[in-house]
Amino acid sequence: MLEPSSAVDLVREAMIVAIILATPMLLVGMVSGLVIGLIQALTQIQDQTVSFVPKILALVAVMVVCMPWLMNKMVDFTRKVFENAGGL
16 A cells, blocks of 8 residues: 555655756756847847757757766666555
8 A cells, every 4th residue: 555655755756856857958948048148138139049049959969968867867766666666
C-alpha cells in the first residue's frame, strides 16, 4: 500500500529533478535574452526575428552540449523509481 509520505517524497524528488534539468536551458535563455535585448536597445533595431533566432540557436547549442548529462540524470531518476516501486 502506498504511504502518503512515500508519495510526497517521490513527487518532491521528481520536482527537484525537473528543476535541475530545466536550469541550463532557462539560464541560457535568460542570459541570451538579456544580451540580445541590450544589443537591440543600443542599436535601436526592434525586429522580432533578431531576438528570436539567436535565442533559439543558443538553446539548441545548450541542449546539444548538455544532452548526455540530461539523459544520465533522467535515466538515474527513472531507474531509482522503478527499483523502489516494489517497496511502495
